[in-house]
Amino acid sequence: MPRLFVEQLTVLDCAFLDAQRGLVGESWIVDLALDGELDEQGMVLDFGEVKKRLKRALDDTADHKLIVPAGAPGCAHTTQGDTLRLRFESATGAIEHRSPVAAVCLLEAAEVTADTLAAHLHSRLRRVLPPNVRGADLHLRHEAIDGAYYQYTHGLRKHAGHCQRIAHGHRSRLQIAVDGRRDERLERRRAELWKDIYLGTAADIAEHVGGRLRFAYRSGEGEFELVLPDDRCELLPVDTTVERIAEHLAAQAASERPGTKVEVRAYEGVMKGAVATRG
Numbered sequence: 001m002p003r004l005f006v007e008q009l010t011v012l013d014c015a016f017l018d019a020q021r022g023l024v025g026e027s028w029i030v031d032l033a034l035d036g037e038l039d040e041q042g043m044v045l046d047f048g049e050v051k052k053r054l055k056r057a058l059d060d061t062a063d064h065k066l067i068v069p070a071g072a073p074g075c076a077h078t079t080q081g082d083t084l085r086l087r088f089e090s091a092t093g094a095i096e097h098r099s100p101v102a103a104v105c106l107l108e109a110a111e112v113t114a115d116t117l118a119a120h121l122h123s124r125l126r127r128v129l130p131p132n133v134r135g136a137d138l139h140l141r142h143e144a145i146d147g148a149y150y151q152y153t154h155g156l157r158k159h160a161g162h163c164q165r166i167a168h169g170h171r172s173r174l175q176i177a178v179d180g181r182r183d184e185r186l187e188r189r190r191a192e193l194w195k196d197i198y199l200g201t202a203a204d205i206a207e208h209v210g211g212r213l214r215f216a217y218r219s220g221e222g223e224f225e226l227v228l229p230d231d232r233c234e235l236l237p238v239d240t241t242v243e244r245i246a247e248h249l250a251a252q253a254a255s256e257r258p259g260t261k262v263e264v265r266a267y268e269g270v271m272k273g274a275v276a277t278r279g
Helices: 047-062 114-126 184-193 242-256
Strands: 003-018 022-036 066-069 075-080 083-088 095-100 104-107 133-141 149-154 168-178 197-201 205-209 212-219 222-229 233-236 262-267 273-278
Touching (some): 047 114, 114 133, 184 242
Parallel strands (some): 003 066, 066 104
Antiparallel strands (some): 003 168, 075 083, 262 273
């Protein structure tokens, strides 16, 4: 039977809840293979349709969403109208989240892994496949990164698209050059400090009580709220766009390497990001 494949059909920039790590930013690359009979064009499926119809189904299911293991013992959620509320117990502390239903992807699983998410995506994909396509194989993988990277979550209240969702994230490489030479030690130090971090905007804080931060805002999609332990957050005085993150990282690196020229390449997921310089 003929097989069609598309490597890196899409990248799912999302976040997920984990019993040990808490709230985790993630970027999964999705590879797809289709088995089926040839249609009247002599194709399993036109690549244009793969990129349009199938990519859209995958993105609509999980991209820029909070992936929730609904079967986890520490997970409780309720839906009222278009609003979903949840509480999740983790080793890092309790996490509370409120958002429109569209900002959350619920898995019928005890944990979020590449395999459990792929199974969920596969069930959604089957609904949009034409009759001649008999099978679909999904593979989720990470970008191969030679060096430092960190995983962060954030939300951009002013964003017109899905980045406005308060808990989505990225797995991002980091490159810092000092006087034109890469400083891998500085990269590793920052990546370790920002391991599984929530990058919050100070203006979005609604409450800070008992070692917990509550972020809340209204954006185009609706009302969003997120409550986290404050030691899992770093606050920026500006919106946490990748441009601002790069500037923030460059300022910190310059303070550690005074009198030098610092250049930071901060990635937002896979193969995209921003550059900032100081000095």
